[in-house]
Amino acid sequence: MQTEYDAVIVGAGGAGLYAALEASDAGRVAVISKLYPVRSHTGTAQGGIGAALGNLEEDKPEWHAFDTIKGGDYLVDQDAAAILADEAVQAVYDLENMGLPFSRTPDGRIDQRRFGGHTRNFGEAPVRRACYAADRTGHMILQTLYQQCIKNDVEFLAEFHAVDLIMDGPACRGLVVLELRTGELHTIRSKAVMLATGGFGRMFKTTSNAYANTGDGLALALRRGVPLEDMEFYQFHPTGIAGLGILITEAVRGEGGILRNRQGERFMEEYAPKLLDLAPRDLISKAILSELKRGNGMRGDRQIDDYVLLDATKLGKEVVEEKIPDIADFCRTYLGIDPAVQPIPVQPTAHYGMGGIPTDLHGRVHRGGGEGSYLGLYAAGECACVSVHGANRLGTNSLVDLVVFGRRAGRHIADFIANADLGRVASGSDSYARDKVARLKSGKGAHGGKIRETLQKTMMEQVGVIREGSEMRAAIATIEGIRDDYREARVQDPDASFNTDLLELLELENLLDLAYVTAHAALRREESRGGHTRSDFPERDDGRWLRHSLVRLADGKPEFSDKSVDTSLFAPKPRVY
Numbered sequence: 001m002q003t004e005y006d007a008v009i010v011g012a013g014g015a016g017l018y019a020a021l022e023a024s025d026a027g028r029v030a031v032i033s034k035l036y037p038v039r040s041h042t043g044t045a046q047g048g049i050g051a052a053l054g055n056l057e058e059d060k061p062e063w064h065a066f067d068t069i070k071g072g073d074y075l076v077d078q079d080a081a082a083i084l085a086d087e088a089v090q091a092v093y094d095l096e097n098m099g100l101p102f103s104r105t106p107d108g109r110i111d112q113r114r115f116g117g118h119t120r121n122f123g124e125a126p127v128r129r130a131c132y133a134a135d136r137t138g139h140m141i142l143q144t145l146y147q148q149c150i151k152n153d154v155e156f157l158a159e160f161h162a163v164d165l166i167m168d169g170p171a172c173r174g175l176v177v178l179e180l181r182t183g184e185l186h187t188i189r190s191k192a193v194m195l196a197t198g199g200f201g202r203m204f205k206t207t208s209n210a211y212a213n214t215g216d217g218l219a220l221a222l223r224r225g226v227p228l229e230d231m232e233f234y235q236f237h238p239t240g241i242a243g244l245g246i247l248i249t250e251a252v253r254g255e256g257g258i259l260r261n262r263q264g265e266r267f268m269e270e271y272a273p274k275l276l277d278l279a280p281r282d283l284i285s286k287a288i289l290s291e292l293k294r295g296n297g298m299r300g301d302r303q304i305d306d307y308v309l310l311d312a313t314k315l316g317k318e319v320v321e322e323k324i325p326d327i328a329d330f331c332r333t334y335l336g337i338d339p340a341v342q343p344i345p346v347q348p349t350a351h352y353g354m355g356g357i358p359t360d361l362h363g364r365v366h367r368g369g370g371e372g373s374y375l376g377l378y379a380a381g382e383c384a385c386v387s388v389h390g391a392n393r394l395g396t397n398s399l400v401d402l403v404v405f406g407r408r409a410g411r412h413i414a415d416f417i418a419n420a421d422l423g424r425v426a427s428g429s430d431s432y433a434r435d436k437v438a439r440l441k442s443g444k445g446a447h448g449g450k451i452r453e454t455l456q457k458t459m460m461e462q463v464g465v466i467r468e469g470s471e472m473r474a475a476i477a478t479i480e481g482i483r484d485d486y487r488e489a490r491v492q493d494p495d496a497s498f499n500t501d502l503l504e505l506l507e508l509e510n511l512l513d514l515a516y517v518t519a520h521a522a523l524r525r526e527e528s529r530g531g532h533t534r535s536d537f538p539e540r541d542d543g544r545w546l547r548h549s550l551v552r553l554a555d556g557k558p559e560f561s562d563k564s565v566d567t568s569l570f571a572p573k574p575r576v577y
């Protein structure tokens with residue numbers, strides 16, 4: 001097996017593939033993916049990618065940037081948001097030129113639809129900004145970029161799981177990977193390594209995220225001393241299928257779907273009189289919980305697992321089948337209903353981590369504390385924090401983030417590898433990974449299943465949509481307990497080949513570490529902002545908290561510092577919709 005590359009990209013989602021495509025112009029590039037590449041989670045993205053093309057009505061990148069900043073409750077770095085909105089337009093046309101089959105207007109232009117929090121003229125009314133390919137936008141992006149990577153001779157190491165980064169002071173020299181087919185560990189040397197490993201929704205019980213979304217890249221970085229940014233901000237999407245968490249895209253509301261409580265009332269009239277059902281996700285999730293608390297959920301029992309209805313019956317069969325065909329299929333398969341005829345039972349579902357590995361505008365990973373960036377270490381996509389989503393991401397802005405900042409990182413990597421040498425990798429660089437695997441195979445304690453269950457329940461109930469100090473302290477104590485249990489956890493399956501038991505235990509450690517710093521960061525931030533709502537600190541507090549948090553693990557314990565927010569374009573204001 002080839003073990004030396006100019007650049008290695010960990011992750012074959014939209015961010016990783018775009019970076020690989022750009023970097024492959026300058027050298028030998030490999031993409032490592034624990035999944036078969038086109039099964040990456042980007043493929044599940046449904047509703048659209050935001051770009052101010054103005055194809056159906058006037059739109060401008062400045063308005064997109066403003067919506068992104070306001071949507072993120074002013075914790076967004078505004079220089080990054082301006083780049084996101086500006087470069088989104090060309091990025092969408094570039095994808096179109098690569099062959100991405102966008103849905104079209106009758107006169108052949110890329111069609112656009114409304115999405116939550118996207119407005120014209122700085123908040124006046126919803127605007128059609130989301131470019132889409134029915135409700136398979138992410139799938140089309142993934143296939144298009146994968147084909148381009150193949151054309152550009154990018155190499156794919158599919159079903160290889162990254163276990164550790166090889167750091168030499170502030171420089172990254174490569175990584176250690178587990179080959180799933182053989183169970184062997186390999187050391188790979190590379191001038192540059194980019195982490196594009198996606199999200200970590202699996203730390204919560206009810207989630208829209210796939211089993212593979214265990215935050216591996218963030219946890220690998222965290223354990224090698226890299227600080228993580230804004231981990232307290234986790235988004236709950238308002239419309240997961242009740243009891244299952246499977247996502248019902250915001251595009252349903254973009255096309256005219258309405259949320260109703262048990263009295264049949266359009267309750268968003270009370271919470272967001274102007275944008276109604278197209279208000280940002282944090283506001284709608286909170287509104288749903290508030291309705292449940294009042295006894296207005298469909299069961300009316302005031303429990304957080306009660307639900308409301310998403311009524312798409314006014315759309316008509318034709319629109320449903322043409323614009324949201326996969327959603328219609330999900331409803332038939334999982335609920336046995338036709339959404340054109342019957343409303344969909346929904347409740348908030350854990351969806352997206354706004355925080356992550358801190359990067360600059362070229363994907364270089366920050367060291368924190370004003371120490372500049374690591375050499376040869378990059379991150380982009382959901383695992384990174386540049387930060388364009390601040391305290392709450394707007395719908396369609398993740399796909400934009402992937403293509404804009406994935407591409408920027410790829411271009412920087414291309415320049416970097418053209419002038420860098422392969423660094424030396426000291427012998428024994430794989431000892432941490434080897435010891436870890438050996439320890440798990442000789443563990444004497446329980447299997448990981450129980451630990452995972454406790455973790456997901458604790459995070460859902462005590463570090464979920466509405467948070468409170470004493471509950472989070474209890475959650476931290478529970479997580480400390482199960483982190484101790486994990487030290488004795490054991491692999492039951494003795495096989496070397498495709499040992500998913502081992503894989504799940506490696507992933508579980510990542511979830512445990514990330515949940516631990518998430519709960520600590522949430523407890524530390526004594527205010528409510530975007531996706532972080534504290535019942536004991538209900539107001540936003542710009543005086544104390546208009547700043548990013550950075551957390552490291554020092555001897556296994558969290559250590560915090562802060563980072564300023566770029567507010568160079570729009571002064572923070574109260575957030576009203």
Ligand SMILES: Cc1cc2nc3c(=O)[nH]c(=O)nc-3n(C[C@H](O)[C@H](O)[C@H](O)COP(=O)(O)OP(=O)(O)OC[C@H]3O[C@@H](n4cnc5c(N)ncnc54)[C@H](O)[C@@H]3O)c2cc1C
Nearest residue numbers: 011012013015034042046047048162198381382396398399
């Ligand atoms: C149901 C759903 C619908 C969505 N709809 C939209 C939408 O309409 N618009 C929008 O903007 N956003 C949407 N999002 C969010 C968006 O899809 C994701 O944030 C985004 O696709 C993440 O892309 P990524 O490239 O960062 O990572 P992913 O696409 O998640 O890819 C991660 C990659 O990392 C690899 N990997 C992970 N760990 C390891 C490891 N240890 N070793 C090797 N490889 C590893 C995986 O194999 C995979 O290839 C949606 C999300 C969900 C869940």
